[in-house]
Amino acid sequence: MHGVPRNKTIDEKKQQIMKEKVEIFSGLTRKLFKSKQEKDYSFENLSVMEPALCIAAESYTLWNYRKEIIEYLLDHDENYKNSKEKQKELFENELKLTTTILSKHHIKSYCTWHHRRWIMKKLDATHWENDLKLTSQLLSYDNRNFHCWNYRRFILNLLQTKPSVELKFLYDMLDNVQNYSAWHNRSPLLVEYSKSENIPLSEVIEQEYDLCTNAFYTDPSNQSAWIYHRWLLSTSEGKELKKRDLETCTDLLGMMGDLKDPKDEKWCIVTIVLNMISEDKLSENEKESVVGHLKKLLQIDPTHKGYYNDVRSDFLIKHVKQNREEQVCIQNMGITRINILNDLSLKNQLKEIDLSNNNISLIPNLKLENLETLILDNNQIQFVEGLSQLKKLKKVSLKNNKIEKLPKKLLNDTIEVVELEGNPIHDQQNELLNAVSISFPSVKL
DSSP: OTTSOOOHHHHHHHHHHHHHHHHHHHHHHHHHHHHHHTTOOOTHHHHHHHHHHHHOTTOHHHHHHHHHHHHHHHHHOHHHHTOHHHHHHHHHHHHHHHHHHHHHTOTTOHHHHHHHHHHHTTSOHHHHHHHHHHHHHHHHHOTTOHHHHHHHHHHHHHHTOOHHHHHHHHHHHTTSSOOHHHHHHHGGGHHHHHHHTTOOHHHHHHHHHHHHHHHHHHOTTOHHHHHHHHHHHHSTTGGGGHHHHHHHHHHHHHGGGGOSOGGGGHHHHHHHHHHHHTOSOOOHHHHHHHHHHHHHHHHHOGGGHHHHHHHHHHHHHHTOOOSSTTEEEOOSSOOOOOGGGGGOTTGGGOOEEEOOSSOOOBOOOOOOTTOOEEEOOSSOOOBOGGGGGOTTOOEEEOOSSOOOOOOSSOOOSSOOEEEOTTSGGGGOHHHHHHHHHHHOTTSOO
């Protein structure tokens, strides 16, 4: 804790304990590595190895050596080769070891979980059932343990468990609605569930949508449900629900006026915005609504202002009113990025773009085949490498930006006019002339 003096006595004890563990581990590994080198696959080495693995469970060399010993005993030792009971005893001892390591020492040890998988493949369904119960218990303690979730999926596959059974388990896990893993693990089961229960996938997706809606009304700030909901709407079947979803979220937002914390509106507004901007045609009122929602998001969630500003910029450029098909002019609108110019339906007809007096910081690789004039005065631009793809560009104006230097390589040999007044590089005349002659050789100095 900040401001609390460290307890030197406790630190010294920890250091002493660690020193003793290192000494024990070093002694054991020296002996075990020598035995491995000598191809000594005796049963005794399994016992010697256990305390070393409890200290350093991620020593994959020791785990691999342990597997080699077990395989040798099964193939060459008569006591194990011809005795199912001895084999079972050997495997169950491995389960006990991995249980001890995972429960008392290293719950997130990759090597230990992998070793347990390896052993499970050698055992029968009784053990698989027991481990399925074990994962349920572990996840009740920590529902975000992805090692345990991965292992659970492995066990479910061994058991060939019906998807409906696991979906029921995951539904019960949603009592804690902020359970990202429970929501996520539903997604790969839906198609299989649809087939096994002979239910149309569109109906299954709709059932999942209703489940999300219930979660929203229970806790509108439940980010895990909103993320799963966003995935649902991205599926081919889920896209059919977008109109209904916009109505649902609009109604939900209208009920949020009495919320104590306006931040709880965030995910609902984000979803409304993403649904609306995915439409190709919007009325003027709908466009104003999108801009208003983004303004609200900037107020209640300033941490992600960069994202919201970029979404707003894409939206404004996409829906700009063009006086002429070959011209785009958007000034004083707070535009922060212009990448979407590459996706405009009329991009190959554009000849002139004026985006002066905005907050653009970067010129991306623009692929506008017929662009002749680009005006980006009074922005925040530092780098100009994106001009290299504009093969018909004649004039570029970059006045009053933050360009300190030009790359000392050919960028564009069609540009004839470059305006750089008001940039730091403009004050360094000798360097400026030299850089312009290299980057834009067609410019007349």
